[in-house]
Amino acid sequence: MMLKEKEILQSLLKLIVIVFAATVLGEIFTELGFPETNIVVMYLLAVLLVARFTSGYQYGILSAIVSLICYNYFFTEPYHTLAVNDPGYLITFSIMLITSILTSALTTKEKLLTKEANERGMESRILYMLSSKLSDAADMEAVLKIAAESISHLLQGNAGCIYVGKQSEPVYIQQVGEEQIHRNVRDLEKLRGRFTNPRTEYLEDQENYYYSVNGREHLLAVVTIDKKVNAEQLREKKRLLHSIIENLSMAMERIEVTIERVRDRENMERERERANLLRAISHDLRTPLSGIMGTSEMLMDMTEKEDKRQALLMGIYQDADWLKSLVENILSLTRLQDGKIVIHKEMEAIEEVIGCAVAHVERSFPEREIQVETPEEFRLVPMDAKLIEQVITNLLDNAVKHTKPKETITVSASYTEDTLLVSVRDEGEGIAEADVSNLFKIFYTSKTRSADVKRGIGLGLTICETVVKAHGGTISGRNRTDRRGAEFLFTLPLTEGEDENV
DSSP: OHHHHHHHHHHHHHHHHHHHHHHHHHHHHHHTTOOHHHHHHHHHHHHHHHHHHSOSHHHHHHHHHHHHHHHHHHHSSSTTSSOOSOTHHHHHHHHHHHHHHHHHHHHHHHHHHHHHHHHHHHHHHHHHHHHHHHHHOOSHHHHHHHHHHHHHHHHTSOEEEEEOOSSSOOEEEEEETTEEEEOOOOSHHHHHHHTOSTTOOEEEOSSEEEEEEEOSSSEEEEEEEETTSOHHHHHHTHHHHHHHHHHHHHHHHHHHHHHHHHHHHHHHHHHHHHHHHHHHHHHHHHHHHHHHHHHHHHHHHHSOTTSTHHHHHHHHHHHHHHHHHHHHHHHHHHHHHHTOOBOOOEEEEHHHHHHHHHHHHHHHOTTOOEEEEOOSSOOEEEEOHHHHHHHHHHHHHHHHHTSOTTSOEEEEEEEOSSEEEEEEEEOSSOOOHHHHTTTTSTTOOOSSOOTTSOOOOSOHHHHHHHHHHHTTOOEEEEEOSSSSSEEEEEEEESSOOOOOBO
16 A cells, blocks of 8 residues: 555656646746747647656646646736636647647557556566476476466565375475475365365465465365565466466376376286286196196095095095186186287077086086076077186176075076076175175175185176176176075177177
8 A cells, every 4th residue: 555655646746847847948938939839839748758657547637737727827818827818728728638638648558558568578478488497397396396486586475385186295385585495284184175166266364365276177286475475466466377377287287197197107017017927827826726636536536435535535626626716717817908808709509608607617516506597589699608608607606605505596597679688696695785886896805705605806706797898798796686695697789799809
């Protein structure tokens, strides 16, 4: 406020001095016998000078009025009064006033346009230099340093920038004089809470002004400006400040995207290394497991069924077979992830595929009986029989693990107009509510499973989902509604599509 009053007093003083000088020169011109037109021109020059050296239209208009009064008072008869004897002077006064006001207005407008052009040029230079610096910034801390320095230089005061995004730890850098200081971020969640509404761009408290730096999806940073910065100057630089904040937002989003890409690349590399490790281990385990199974099966044939060692050999065989199925699932998963399994669809009978899967499971679990329900109508379905057999086998293995020997397992198939529906139902313990949404997630195993259930490693259902979706079908799991137990269903389209890479 004091600055504004000082500017007004200075402008008024300039007006008085210039009009006074024009009046003195007019008196000199009168003594020298110059015509009155020279005095009028002198006052017009005074109006031009006032408009040039003051800001705003009001001073030019005021100087035109004061010049007219001075001309009337000092240079028209009767002198030293505001009376007018000659009516012709009224026309002179009117023309002089209109000319002075127009001249003042044009001069002031030209000066304002020049000032605005200079300001825009300065803003363009500042933004160009800022964009150049931000494009060279390699990390978020460098961006914050550039932002704090640029805003502090623009407003001639202390400013800081707090990164509050989600990609890394919060960082607060403040420009204090010529030094940049790292400060602790206090009440970060409170600060985030203030800007939860995307429309909130500006806040203030007793110490600082706060401006939000918003990205496309979330709050990126908060710019802090010391309240010692003049409020009037802050309003004048508001447009440039918003432009700086927009540039800052784009630079921060670029850094976040870069960080995300690096993390994704690292995750992909880790996944690739893990897949290679799993593939190597699986290949190395498959051969000895096959040997253990073959040897135990041969020893069972050589041992009497009443021999107590028969149960021990059967346990060895079943455990080796279980481990082998895990190894096969791991190999299948790595092939699926690498896109090395290609679906070759041929017209197949679902009854034969189900029969092969049931026979495989009953060989591993001879004490279990699996019921099969097939439709009376015989139809051929486009599918990769080997992969769909693996899906049904995995679902049956899953059912066996979650049921007791006397509990029934049923696999059934039915047709709709354009879809084959296959379901595997059991009368076991069912699916826990916490597990329903995670059934098909990779490496997910139930935390609520009974202690005596043989655990897998969470690959079977993931492989089932991948194969079924690659066939253009759907798969789901739920608890049965008619009785206790779980039910898994998958569908396959009856129309043949193009082969797909899994």
